[in-house]
Amino acid sequence: MLSTLRNAWRVPDIRKKLIFTVLMLLVVRLGAAIPVPFMNKDIISSIFNSSQGGILQFLDMMGGGTFSSYSIFAANIYPYITASIIIQLLTIAIPKLEELAKGGEEGKKKINRYTRYGAIVLAAVQASGYTFGLFRQALETTNIMQTIIVILSMVAGTAFLMWIGELISERGIGNGISLLIFIGIISRLPSDIINWIRLVSIGQMSAITLILFGVVLLAIIVFVVALQEGERRIPVQYAKRVVGRKMYGGQSTHIPIKVLMAGVIPVIFSSSLLALPQTLALFSQGGVTQWIEKYLTPSGNVGIWIYSILNILLIVFFTYFYTAVQFNTVEYSKNLQQHGGFIPGIRPGRPTSDYLNKVVNRVVFVGGISLAILATLPTVMSKVFDMNINFGGTAIIIVVGVALETMKQIESQLLMRHYKGFLK
Template sequence: MASRADNIASNMSLANFSKATELKKRIWFTIGALIVFRFLSFVPLPGVNPLILGSLYDTARGGILDLFNTFSGGSLERMSLIALGVMPYITASIVIQLAASLHPALAALKKEGATGRQKLNQYTRYGTVFLTAVQGWFLASGLESFGAASGMQAVVDPGIMFRIGAVISLIGGTMFLLWLGEQITSRGIGNGVSLIIMAGIVAQFPTFTANLFEGGRSGSISPVIIIGFIVMVVVLILFICFMERAQRRLLIQYPKRASARGMMQADRSHLPLKLNTAGVIPPIFASSLLLLPLTISQFAGNSIDPNTTMGGFINSLNFYLQHGQPIYMTLYAAGIIFFCFFYTAVVFNPEETAENLKKNGGFIPGIRPGKRTADYLDYVLTRVTVVGAIYLTLVCVIPEYMIAQTGIPLFLGGTSLLIVVNVTVDTISQIQSHLLAHQYGDLIKKAKLKGRLR
């Protein structure tokens, strides 16, 4: 009965889409903001020759740079103003959230409500500027020597002024993306930062598809591998959709209350605990932490003599942490598992939930309200998170390891699919919520109108 009612409500909501003027404005605003993001990805840094840079990047394809390039929508390949994307912001968010869990002063700010969150967001922006400046400096330094061995120069006029100009441009591009994401969240549909990352990944789909079928036509990729890859993508999408909707429902019972007929009835409801409470945050955070040092080391390695101790260390680091290497996959899996538990602990507080249930008179049958309920919620949530962490690790690591072994260009790994599917499902859910709210608003207006006529 519940699923039938949900289907009827969904059909009624879709039927009223043409009447939802506010929702259409939000969708058009989101589309417009994403178009601006795509335009910016084609604006090169001042002082960079895009043609020579494209030729040099083709010779350096593979490894971690392809993953970074995918998340930035090809901006790194073109060395645009938004070449670093929103990754510095994500890394700064990780640092601030970890600090808020460990430092008493930041933990106190976190408990102050909207004012404390605003202060933490301000610290996150400061951290974003700092990390963008550091990455931008090494990026500019690496660009100056990028291609020196082949006699090609990607930078028109190398020097301190180019580095300063590149750092300022990259800071401006990243902060503009951050502002654009906030505007999408407040005035559009969905989470702005997640949508920007998803748009960058989706923008690479045509290139990936063309390369895949071109490889099949030329014989460099076996038709069996292409068919197997397509089947794997379809199965992964279905599996991700199933797991993202999976939840553990805890029965919540409330005291008996008098009904309209004078009978005493006990109210019951359910507390849903999602199998993947953290969503796409763990793979994005884990990727961001790996991308920060590796991007610096790869571009800094171009300006350091490989025969020196430092040059040899950087080359070894870049080799062992290439995409598909066991050490990289191990660190990536460990990061996903860590952030699954960390972010779940951030967004769900068992003590606070147990206290709210106690205030409202609710309890879990067989569990005493208060501390016992909090311990039980923590017990269940920990075991649910274990399953969610295993699911995320398998989805993100195994397909990308297979892609690295088969030699298919890295554009559509498990991480990319997870982000695209998860953000799409979340955005569609928000659209349906807006449609239902609009529908109920119309019903309330009609009821008030009928009441006045009577």
């Protein structure tokens, strides 16, 4: 990894993209320190201090600490992610959206526009829930215009994050939205480590427990890397054909079926959906919030198991869903047949499509279940060992997965530059 970064830094074009990406992420972290106006920060701090875990800490972890400081990025990028989930699921149900999704670059632009509109609406709903629900005691507005400014500040923060994410994807290195989540998560890691060390030093946490938890986290990182890099290779043979006086084909290759074609997207989508009912609970106080905290969050004795089961099911579902979107076995079979390719022992056409579908389903099942278990294991362990762990399994998988995907993009950029050099 270090040698790849060193080689990338020597290429002026890639160096500019790396610098641009780092500067954009720095802007995001600076923006996270800008508070929302007309909100009493002392009251917000007292609400967090009295909560002692639960919904608030979970949402703060998902937001990278912007929730507890109630900055303009308090709603974070998750309204955009939720909107993209809704739009992509609607493309299956609504024929017009499906046509747009298959309509090339112009169709994708329209889909992205609808996603942005949906994200703005969800951000406004989320900002209203925070301001008029949980933190209504901290609201210090004297007229309707000041109240509108509070909501608009948070909606503008989400819109700004969407813009930064798209800029990084277009002009920088890596997926912009994933990197925004990545930087938010790792920003909490140093304070968590310091807190664990402090708890061990004062005797509130066993050193053996901390070491055991560290070993589990290291094992999860190793397994995530193995899952990301693992693939099933299906052999492909191309038939020989004569065109004029030349003979083409006859070579052997393979189809790489990745264990995790969807990457960390299933984990991000699952965590976003599981945070949705907790966000909606902030509209009201009392029984509804207590019920959701007890049954739908990792802080509840019953909720830890319900949350874990739902997390596993959603991760497996989105793994299958995104793999089906990315790898269409019918289209792949047709393209293979048109170019004279075939899988040894399998007839071209429908049998090839069925075989590919069977292999993909088996590989994706293993990858989805493994990913779901790895995402849930630290959450369950933190409850069993009674440890206040903000940096859970979902966060680890997102951080490792985004880092791997970004490194692969850097490597592909380097490879493109080498090919250009050979062509010259």
